[in-house]
Amino acid sequence: MFDQLDLVYMVEVFPTLLDATKVTLFLSVLALVLAFALALVLAFIRYFKIAILSPLVQLYVSFFRGTPLITQLFLVYFGIFTLNQFLTKLSPTYAVVVTLALNSGAYMSETIRASFASVDQGQIEAAESLCMSKLQYMRRIVFPQAMRVALPSLFNSLIDLIKGTSIAFTIGVTEMMACGIYEGSRQFNFFEIYLDVAIIYWILSIILSFLQRKLEKALNVYQ
Amino acid sequence: MIQIEHLYKNFGPTQVLKDINLRIEQGDVVAILGPSGTGKSTLLRCLNYLVTPTSGIITVGDVRVDAQKYRKQDVLALRKHLAMVFQNYNLFRNMTALENVAEALITVHRRPKSEAMETALKLLQKVGMEERKDFYPSKLSGGQQQRVAIARALAVNPDVILFDEPTSALDPELVGEVLRVMQELAREGSTMLVVTHEIGFARSVASRVLFMDGGEIAADGRPDEILDHPKQERIRQFLNIMEHQPISDQ
Numbered sequence: 001m002f003d004q005l006d007l008v009y010m011v012e013v014f015p016t017l018l019d020a021t022k023v024t025l026f027l028s029v030l031a032l033v034l035a036f037a038l039a040l041v042l043a044f045i046r047y048f049k050i051a052i053l054s055p056l057v058q059l060y061v062s063f064f065r066g067t068p069l070i071t072q073l074f075l076v077y078f079g080i081f082t083l084n085q086f087l088t089k090l091s092p093t094y095a096v097v098v099t100l101a102l103n104s105g106a107y108m109s110e111t112i113r114a115s116f117a118s119v120d121q122g123q124i125e126a127a128e129s130l131c132m133s134k135l136q137y138m139r140r141i142v143f144p145q146a147m148r149v150a151l152p153s154l155f156n157s158l159i160d161l162i163k164g165t166s167i168a169f170t171i172g173v174t175e176m177m178a179c180g181i182y183e184g185s186r187q188f189n190f191f192e193i194y195l196d197v198a199i200i201y202w203i204l205s206i207i208l209s210f211l212q213r214k215l216e217k218a219l220n221v222y223q
Numbered sequence: 224m225i226q227i228e229h230l231y232k233n234f235g236p237t238q239v240l241k242d243i244n245l246r247i248e249q250g251d252v253v254a255i256l257g258p259s260g261t262g263k264s265t266l267l268r269c270l271n272y273l274v275t276p277t278s279g280i281i282t283v284g285d286v287r288v289d290a291q292k293y294r295k296q297d298v299l300a301l302r303k304h305l306a307m308v309f310q311n312y313n314l315f316r317n318m319t320a321l322e323n324v325a326e327a328l329i330t331v332h333r334r335p336k337s338e339a340m341e342t343a344l345k346l347l348q349k350v351g352m353e354e355r356k357d358f359y360p361s362k363l364s365g366g367q368q369q370r371v372a373i374a375r376a377l378a379v380n381p382d383v384i385l386f387d388e389p390t391s392a393l394d395p396e397l398v399g400e401v402l403r404v405m406q407e408l409a410r411e412g413s414t415m416l417v418v419t420h421e422i423g424f425a426r427s428v429a430s431r432v433l434f435m436d437g438g439e440i441a442a443d444g445r446p447d448e449i450l451d452h453p454k455q456e457r458i459r460q461f462l463n464i465m466e467h468q469p470i471s472d473q
Binding site for chain 1: 271273299302303305309313314316318327330331359360361372
């Protein structure tokens with residue numbers, strides 16, 4: 001099977017794919033920043049059980065965890081992005097970023113909420129007895145400790161998010177996967193191309209795992 | 224200094240505090256004794272509203288807080304006068320000993336960092352922990368953690384320090400180092416409320432002993448009155464049990 005593999009072509013096409021990887025990374029980084037910010041706010045609402053909002057967040061999380069990513073993308077791009085003229089003019093790239101941020105934000109919010117809860121109530125009582133406000137103790141005490149706990153799951157979500165960018169090809173965003181499809185359809189070298197694509201995704205996730213270990217070590221100083 | 228009027232606390236149908244009335248003067252070192260589950264810790268926690276009383280009025284210094292109608296700022300004002308030392312130390316685990324002590328000075332009192340660190344270091348010296356200033360709580364023994372926690376409480380310059388069973392979680396051999404620090408504070412004239420099972424400490428350091436039973440103050444007086452000549456049978460029984468436990472004796 002593998003002796004049919006055109007290794008030369010695999011190497012030749014690699015730079016083209018790497019070029020498209022930039023789009024993948026751009027989508028990922030933008031979606032990650034938005035997802036994390038969203039997740040923090042959602043986790044805050046759930047952690048403090050803020051009236052009215054907290055059950056809404058629960059509903060939101062349930063929906064985004066309970067439906068396929070591609071369905072969500074189509075809902076956003078073919079649904080929400082057709083609601084008015086302004087939205088219609090937006091490039092599909094935005095639809096991808098928004099969908100990934102909403103999806104990943106839902107997962108991350110659950111991770112972060114649980115990690116907030118893992119910080120023992122005693123420290124919070126101590127902070128309150130010293131007149132620290134909610135925002136102060138969340139920022140100074142709960143958040144730093146929670147991040148240590150949440151890190152492995154957050155990195156899982158991030159890897160899922162990067163892999164999730166591959167569905168962008170369905171609405172015509174030329175990221176790495178889409179580039180692979182176009183390139184492959186020229187000479188029907190799909191096996192070589194998709195092997196390359198898989199290798200690039202894999203390398204990205206290996207780099208992230210490495211980063212994760214470094215970060216865990218850094219956050220471990222007080223353990 | 225502190226005035227408690229008609230303080231009640233219910234947890235669901237259970238009445239934990241029943242009509243507590245109490246006045247504490249500046250410089251008082253009050254040991255609060257009594258069997259488990261009689262509301263000692265709840266009383267202490269009601270004072271700084273870590274537990275919200277069901278009803279009653281608490282006055283500390285110039286701040287008067289009525290449980291039936293109070294604002295968030297009232298609670299903050301109340302807490303400004305008080306500091307608390309907890310049974311489980313409750314140090315901030317992501318901060319070193321020094322950072323723990325300086326934290327409230329920096330974030331709440333808005334002191335410059337260098338000044339806060341200087342104050343914190345002095346307080347660590349006071350509790351004999353300056354050599355461990357850069358240690359995280361996980362690297363300190365229980366006794367050391369509790370001494371840091373005392374320094375942290377002192378940092379905000381409170382009018383009254385509340386001790387909630389400060390030695391109950393400690394190994395017996397570590398109790399002494401914490402009690403010595405508390406004794407030193409008492410000698411300096413700090414006003415202290417100490418929920419404790421250390422009869423020895425109550426006898427030798429406290430200026431006043433409260434005995435709580437069933438959510439009420441069953442006895443209130445000088446240590447020798449309460450501990451050496453208890454009037455109620457209930458107190459005699461309790462002291463009998465406590466003083467036959469080796470850890471209770473210093």
